[in-house]
Amino acid sequence: MTLELNDMQGLLIRGFGNLLGAQYVLLRFTDAALGKKYISELLPLITPATDKPTDHAIQMAFTYSGFSFLKLPDEGLISFSREFREGMTEDHRQFILGDSGENAPNNWVWGNAAQEDIHLLLIIYSKDADTLAEKLLFEKARADQYGVVELHTLPTGLLQDHKEHFGFRDDISRPIIEELVENVEKKVGVTFPAGEFIMGYKNLYNEYAPAPYLSATHDQMNILPSSPDFADKKDFGKNGTYLVFRQMEQDVFGFWDYLKRQGKDTEETICLASKMVGRWPDGSPLTLTPDRADPSLSTANAFGFWDEDKAGLKCPIGAHIRRTNPRDHLVTERTQKDSSEMAAKHRMLRKGRPYGTPVLEPLEPKGIMELPRDNERRGLHFLCLVTDIRRQFEFVQNNWVNFHKFGGQDHDADPIIGNHYKSDKVVTDEFCIPEYPVKRKLKNIPNFTLIKGGSYFFFPGIRALKYLASHE
Numbered sequence: 001m002t003l004e005l006n007d008m009q010g011l012l013i014r015g016f017g018n019l020l021g022a023q024y025v026l027l028r029f030t031d032a033a034l035g036k037k038y039i040s041e042l043l044p045l046i047t048p049a050t051d052k053p054t055d056h057a058i059q060m061a062f063t064y065s066g067f068s069f070l071k072l073p074d075e076g077l078i079s080f081s082r083e084f085r086e087g088m089t090e091d092h093r094q095f096i097l098g099d100s101g102e103n104a105p106n107n108w109v110w111g112n113a114a115q116e117d118i119h120l121l122l123i124i125y126s127k128d129a130d131t132l133a134e135k136l137l138f139e140k141a142r143a144d145q146y147g148v149v150e151l152h153t154l155p156t157g158l159l160q161d162h163k164e165h166f167g168f169r170d171d172i173s174r175p176i177i178e179e180l181v182e183n184v185e186k187k188v189g190v191t192f193p194a195g196e197f198i199m200g201y202k203n204l205y206n207e208y209a210p211a212p213y214l215s216a217t218h219d220q221m222n223i224l225p226s227s228p229d230f231a232d233k234k235d236f237g238k239n240g241t242y243l244v245f246r247q248m249e250q251d252v253f254g255f256w257d258y259l260k261r262q263g264k265d266t267e268e269t270i271c272l273a274s275k276m277v278g279r280w281p282d283g284s285p286l287t288l289t290p291d292r293a294d295p296s297l298s299t300a301n302a303f304g305f306w307d308e309d310k311a312g313l314k315c316p317i318g319a320h321i322r323r324t325n326p327r328d329h330l331v332t333e334r335t336q337k338d339s340s341e342m343a344a345k346h347r348m349l350r351k352g353r354p355y356g357t358p359v360l361e362p363l364e365p366k367g368i369m370e371l372p373r374d375n376e377r378r379g380l381h382f383l384c385l386v387t388d389i390r391r392q393f394e395f396v397q398n399n400w401v402n403f404h405k406f407g408g409q410d411h412d413a414d415p416i417i418g419n420h421y422k423s424d425k426v427v428t429d430e431f432c433i434p435e436y437p438v439k440r441k442l443k444n445i446p447n448f449t450l451i452k453g454g455s456y457f458f459f460p461g462i463r464a465l466k467y468l469a470s471h472e
Helices: 032-045 064-069 074-078 082-086 091-097 129-145 252-262 266-277 320-324 336-344 390-401 462-470
Strands: 021-028 056-062 120-126 149-156 213-215 233-235 241-250 353-355 379-386 431-433 440-442 449-459
Touching: 021 129, 032 056, 032 129, 032 462, 056 064, 056 129, 064 074, 064 449, 074 213, 082 091, 082 390, 082 449, 091 390, 120 129, 129 149, 149 353, 252 266, 266 320, 266 431, 320 390, 379 390, 379 449
Parallel strands: none
Antiparallel strands: 021 120, 021 149, 056 120, 056 449, 213 233, 241 379, 241 449, 353 379, 431 440
């Protein structure tokens, strides 16, 4: 099926990597009628997936509370997924996501539904800092005109050599949407039908992802397309998706200080850090080059674990990259094929960016380890696009990232982004490194990342935005 790129916001198919500046602006409406006029005025400025802007781009997404405030019909509100309706900070969801202790929402800077009501996420990308500042001023004035309150503005950007703040190359493993590539060779875990990430298209189950809908009587102007599942309904979700946003603060100095205490020298310290990540700082995967980094493999992604490293002697089973993308090896599955298919069903389309000033340029671990601690805030604005929050994002977070027995471990959460703690029944602050003849255990691991904000958004298609701006 051909993708309707003209009806999609651009972030669905590109990351705007040529636009180095970016800002995430969190907003709240104060008047429903004025809010719809605000959306209507912004509509011509939204960058569709057909465009490849060189100057700037604007995208928008809404919370459930935002849709409710704008008086989307009740039938439409109820048709959104339970996860989206309840929100990221609902009590049971905090347990699922591991948002307890230091990561609890009452410690967040933004996104705690009990403290504030976010309605809209406006994302502004720009070619440089001056253009970004100019666009932000324009949009602040526009919001003020329509009584739209700016709650938080979150600057973000890109770091040198595609790295994140700990000093490791990031964003290497990306799902390929099959409909965007001509004559693509379909491969489980590498290529994906569009319906895994974009509503209105078939997914891995050869079904349409559940999408929000409305009765035709609510669309008198006939703006929305017909629902593929219900003959008498209109599809509000077509060419849209859910957007998961988490602000993850990184303790760079705490990370390297802890590892320096575990390693006998700088080289072993970097090796231990790489064991936690699953790649060397330059991006080369341990599974392909276990003893040293290999710059020729810095973007290598064509590897698995079943044949190459089932026991985790090269890349530990509990390493970050094996938890977030187990590829073709899961101890819960009996065959390589089953593992590949299971892992594929939980992939996400990542679109986030780092924030904060890097501790050093270039971000090389040897240099970072020599620096004194500063008081700068830095981390990652994690954004991902999924058509099923529970099957994709929440499953990975609960079953792979935070589960202390993942892959046959005992007391290990994800060493990089997991929530590390001890309780009467559960210990999650260890990391097992399989070695022959005796494995090595790192213990008392602190939290190297902390959640400082988060929310579930819906990222509508262009027609859905037009409907939202015009419905009565």
